[in-house]
Amino acid sequence: MTMEKTLWQQVQLVKQKSPLVHNITNFVVMNNTANALLAVGASPVMAHARSEIREMAHIAHSVVINIGTLDEYWAESMLIAAEAAHTMQKPWVLDPVGAGATSFRDQTLQRLLQYRPAVIRGNASEIIALANINTTVTKGVDSTAQSNEAIDAGQILAGRYNTIVCISGETDIILNSKDQFFIRNGHPLMTKVTGLGCSATALIGAFTGVAEDKTLAVASAMSLLGIAGELAAKESPGPGSLQMLLIDKLYNITEEEFTAHLKIEQK
Template sequence: METQIVQQLHALRELNPLVHNITNFVVMNNTANALLAVGASPVMVHAKQEVRDVVNISGALVINVGTLSEQWAEAMLIAAEHARAIGCPWVLDPVGAGISPFRNELLKELVQLGPTVIRGNASEIIALNNFSLSSSKGVDSTLPSEKAFAAGTELQKAYGAEVCISGDTDYIISSDRWVEVRNGSVLMTKVTGLGCTATALIGAFLSLRKAPFEEAVAGVSVLSLAGQLAAADAIGPGTLQWKLYDTLYRLSADELLTYLDIEQHAF
């Protein structure tokens, strides 16, 4: 798979796709910079009056429910429904799933609109699977990623989306196979929104519109490896953040082939 990811990153940089993000206040700047660094072009449009127009010209749509409002929720539903109607791939990040009935009700509606990929941490994936109220710490996971593997497989079967679970080991689950990505760094947990960044990079790779599972694997793998390489000489979360952009921008085929630690399994 490493060679395939090298090819996908090259294709992404050549394509320079527009990625439409309806995302949260906390991560907008980080997400935009990461997308630019990897070779995509970000746009953040939230008004319900124009989301259809932007989906029309985008390679993919990213919906991240981190900082909700009634108006943004409506725009998310309009954008997701339109993306499904025109065949635009889209990725759902259920940030904070389970922290309130309002959030859960919106997520119930969004998953019915056919996300191409769902990405969250372990607590979010478990809460999304049964729409329970969660005991997680806000948007942080209280569980290791492997604890959500069963919930992730159930979500995949229920909605047909590729499911990504972030954690010490990242899992990407499809109908007939799953992948482990064992790159990353514990220092990444000290920078806000890197899970959201992974979601945005998945959106960038989905813009290739060829193989959603492989594109989800590429998005997760590129962010995890870039974080690992950036953390190697970072002195803390501040330097990790700016080094991450540089690493994404400079990430090479040799680094991907040498340092990626991924394994594919069949169900």
């Protein structure tokens, strides 16, 4: 089976299974994240109250933890969710937003990592900082490095935590202890819409929640978002319409569009 066909099957699997994705994410992106998940056929839930987290994680297919608007209450909620997912052997995805920017973020991330996320997705600066806590300064949530500069750091994280690492950028790089995928889809206008990286993390949560091969699930989720953004940008005069059209394209993308535009390389 071709790579295009394999990844498209993952897209269809999400529509068929409609996985429940438990998100503890940031205030900025909740609405966008939920809409992106609904558009691909998943079912989002945003829950961070400590009294219900374990129950929610129990019924969810996967858990997504995004530290974008971190505070002390949410940090503890995230730790409960990560521990619950780990104990129940459910995939959970970590988005280390702003890793390296403050000691609070770094300390929270160190505690979260002990529960071994199935996937870590971040930009190059965040991945580098996560592999070298307290030695790298990031520029908030914006990357100051190119994705290929973070490959070594990604390999360190993959080996240290037995996880899949997704480095977002002009080229998205997905790696585990033995494989590397390079995805060259997307459009520069996507960087002008807040939270698309967070949407990528949520989609990874949906795809890994139903797939047996988690690495291919990550590749499929990132390919889908990149292609949808690429196609939406053709009709978008600016970031506002891109956001709307991208959600539409996540919903109505065809197999022909997906396979014709996919740009992926495995090494």
